[in-house]
Amino acid sequence: MTEILQTPKLVTVFGGSGFLGRHVVQALARRGYRVRVASRRPHLAGHLQPLGNVGQIQPIQANLRVRWSVDRAVQGADHVVNLVGILYESGRQKFSAVQDLGARAVAEAAHSAGAGLTHVSALGADIDGEAVYAKTKARGEAAVLETVPDAVIYRPSIMFGPEDGFFNRFANMARFSPVLPLIGGGATKFQPVYVGDVAEAIARSVDGQVKGGTIYELGGPRIMSFRQCMEQMLETIGRKRLLVPVPWWLARLQGAILGMLPKPLLTRDQVTLLKTDNIVSAEAEAERRTLAALGIQGRSTAAILPTYLWRYRPAGQFSQKTEA
Template sequence: MTLSNEPKLITVFGGSGFVGRYVVSALAKRGYNVRVAVRRPDLAGFLQPLGNVGQIVAIQANLRNRASVDRAVKGSDHVINLVGILFESGRNNFDSVQHFGAQAVAEACRAEGIGLTHMSAIGADSAGQSDYASSKGLAEEAVRKIVPDATIIRPSIIFGPEDGFFNKFGEMARFSPALPLVGGGETRFQPVYVGDVAEVVARSVDRTIESGKTWELGGPEVLSFKQCLELLLQIIGRRRFFMPIPFWAAGILGKIMQNVPFIEPALTQDQVVLLRKDNVVSDEAQADGRTLSGLGIEATTLEAILPSYLVRFRPAGQFTKDLIA
């Protein structure tokens, strides 16, 4: 799809991340020129084949550096902010990245008089007990105040070839005889495919969805934490025990893991707090049609996508014949 002979310029903060690469691809296919604002442009070369020559350009920007944010936004026709972190590391903490960083992007958009699409998360709550959720909630409030017609997108956990959920537990299942169930594995998720999320983001740029609203994105199935892992084991053809871990014990374990230097924690204390609440599309969003189905998008199922990238965790990879039914 080509919009014009002179495609508009879209700046994407966090465009080299998991969701970002799919958003950049969706924009390029629509004919937009894409400016990808990332901390390390030299590591974003893999995005180039997603578009035509010169269509996708990576530039340096850091949400903690306001001047770099203003420079990245300058001359754009629309901005997308996908930057988010799951755990804090050094100066990259929830407040600086997810709250004040989002505020800086919104202020830059207001100065340029352009539209903004902001990626948040289901469960965002400025008064939430989780630092992650509260910073996401404060970011939403700041964005809505500064750019009232901004489009805010709240997905449940996102799955796809580069995801950090199914891949993490798939890797764990290769070596561990048991998989952990924080809180007994009763927390409910509504996993949504990364391609569906990217489509909604691209539509917000097209202006084919109503701006100024908060959209909640979830897949066609609501599954408990335990059911997600059961599906994983079925697909990769492995039998593993489940080890229920009470929230209080998981909190202690997370605190220890997050303080181990130079290692990405498998679990943090804040993530344990997040797991105390279900991560599903709200009844209000369903009633208002602020969902994938409300946009006429048929949500992609887990079964349609997971086997395509979890095959590497099977005992003999693609040559594994007998999978657990």
């Protein structure tokens, strides 16, 4: 008898060319899925091609602000993953357009196509929050669950990994500056989560192993203050720098000024976000809506940071520093 080969399922990943996206695409490709990467600039997604077999990963142009492009990107997909988010507004890329209305557009397209949906939000999403970022993230979540009730929603804490914009940014700053700022005194708490662990959680939701209609909060194994993050980063790169507390009023002023740059290092909205701890809630722990509840053992910053921050050491990979 002739064996009938089944075509692998198709997953559309919005924001697949970004930091989290490349890890999600790789996790899906390793599972054998066909991956359609929806991006505003698909010509910049060439780095994803080696992550899969020939023809397995297909970049396609799509913009969450252009509804027909969203529908086209979702057409024929078995599952949709939305990773799109912005840390600051630029041009027509506004928080409301991307994280609120954009999330709704993806959800409606997925619903129309009969596809499953995994939506990535962020810890701190709060409809009543002060930060516009947090408000629009919460509105996006509400729109997703209203449109696709069985969608899986993930709220990761600050993510770290080889291409992250947090530890890399401050480690690079430490190469040239004798001081590093501690906004608000550095007391804000984070629960850094490894980007590969978040990608694995997303892949498991695509596999159908995760209960839908639920919001999961993803944090790493250790809660760390802003100061502790900076101290561990400096220890990893073998540099000593003065950590200078920056009061909130001064941070807001700096955010107002720096926020006018095309790619700001800090904005007022980000300063507002930093006033609230970014950790997994007690409710999520009690209700088993965490990374551990998904069967994933979160990797720590102590284990991962040395694997990519070595390039910021005084002698790079040839540094005499010995990691424990």
